Amino acid sequence: MSEQxxxxxxxxxxxxxxxxxGSVVFRKLVERNDIDVNYKPIDLLAVFAAGGxxxxxxxxxxxxxxxxxxxxxxxxxxxxxxxxxxxxxxxxPELGHRMLLVALARGENVESFVHASLKAVWADELNIExxxxxxxxxxxxxxxxxxLLNATEDPAVADRATELTDQAIARNIFGAPFxxxxxxxxxxxxxxxxxxxxxxxxxxxxxxxxx
Numbered sequence: 614m615s616e617q618x619x620x621x622x623x624x625x626x627x628x629x630x631x632x633x634x635g636s637v638v639f640r641k642l643v644e645r646n647d648i649d650v651n652y653k654p655i656d657l658l659a660v661f662a663a664g665g666x667x668x669x670x671x672x673x674x675x676x677x678x679x680x681x682x683x684x685x686x687x688x689x690x691x692x693x694x695x696x697x698x699x700x701x702x703x704x705x706p707e708l709g710h711r712m713l714l715v716a717l718a719r720g721e722n723v724e725s726f727v728h729a730s731l732k733a734v735w736a737d738e739l740n741i742e743x744x745x746x747x748x749x750x751x752x753x754x755x756x757x758x759x760x761l762l763n764a765t766e767d768p769a770v771a772d773r774a775t776e777l778t779d780q781a782i783a784r785n786i787f788g789a790p791f792x793x794x795x796x797x798x799x800x801x802x803x804x805x806x807x808x809x810x811x812x813x814x815x816x817x818x819x820x821x822x823x824x
Contacts, residue, residue: 618647618648618649619646619647619648619649619794619812620648620649620650620651620794621643621648621649621650621651621792621793621794621808621812622651622653622792622793622794623639623650623651623652623653623790623791623792624653624654624655624777624781624786624789624790624791624792624793625652625653625654625655625727625731625789625790625791626654626655626656626657626706626710626789627654627706627709627710627730627731627733627734627741628657628702628703628704628706628734628741629657629731629789629790630684630735631788631789631790631801631802631803632731632789632790632802633693633695633731633732633734633735633736634684634687634688634691634693634695634735634802635691635790635801635802635803635805636727636728636731636732636802637691637693637728638691638802638805639790639792639802639805640724640728642805642808642809643724645809646809646812646813648812650724652713652717652723652727653777653780653781654706654709654710654713654714654774654777655777655778655781655786655789656707656774656775656778657788657789659778659782660778660781660782660786660787660788660789661787661788663782663787664782664785664786664787664788665787666787666788668703669703670703681697684697685697687802687803693736694732694736695735695736696735696736696738699734699735699738700738700740701734701738701739701740701741701742702734702735704734704740704741704742705741705742706730706741706742707774708742708744708747708762708765709730709741709747709750710774711765711770711771711774712726712747712751712758712761712762712764712765713726713727713730714770714773714774715761715764715765715767715770716751716756716761718770718773721756722755723754723756725753725754725755726750726751726754726756729750729753729754730747730750733746733750744762747762748761748762784798784821785798785821786798786800787800788800788801790802792804792805792808794808794811794812794818795811795817795818796818796820796821797811797818797819797820798820798821799811
């Protein structure tokens with residue numbers, strides 16, 4: 614009997630800077646370890662509100678300035694294109710998230726669509742709220758963009774999106790990206806090495822504990 618594939622729950626948002634910064638490395642980690650990924654798009658503003666976080670524009674000027682420094686550092690470390698002030702940020706990713714959920718429900722391979730949608734905001738300066746943009750991204754990722762878009766009108770899709778955000782809050786998530794392996798949380802793309810180590814070591818997970 615073959616060993617069971619590792620499973621990672623991946624909570625993210627198409628507007629999450631750090632989800633994009635870690636996207637290429639995460640994809641390589643997934644391939645290297647033959648991971649089964651549960652893609653879980655969330656309403657990041659709702660998660661911030663529940664966890665005491667603030668949208669970027671509402672943070673102290675000092676924190677905003679340091680964020681720009683970190684963006685440049687990680688752009689160089691990851692070797693990725695990254696725009697410091699994207700033309701269409703902030704934006705509402707809800708429609709794109711719903712298209713993703715439809716694709717997942719159909720059993721489609723969504724890996725390329727997820728990466729393309731993250732890159733659209735932070736490197737390509739595309740409007741992630743625009744249906745035509747989303748359809749084009751889905752088509753280029755091997756999906757049927759128009760069909761996915763049409764299916765987002767199903768109320769069950771909106772219910773699923775709400776359910777995932779509620780689930781994230783219940784699991785003590787306060788930002789994105791968040792990765793879970795054996796219920797052990799890893800917050801931020803800079804924890805991907807730790808996630809890799811947890812998977813390859815076979816050790817028992819460290820769950821969230823009540824403070």
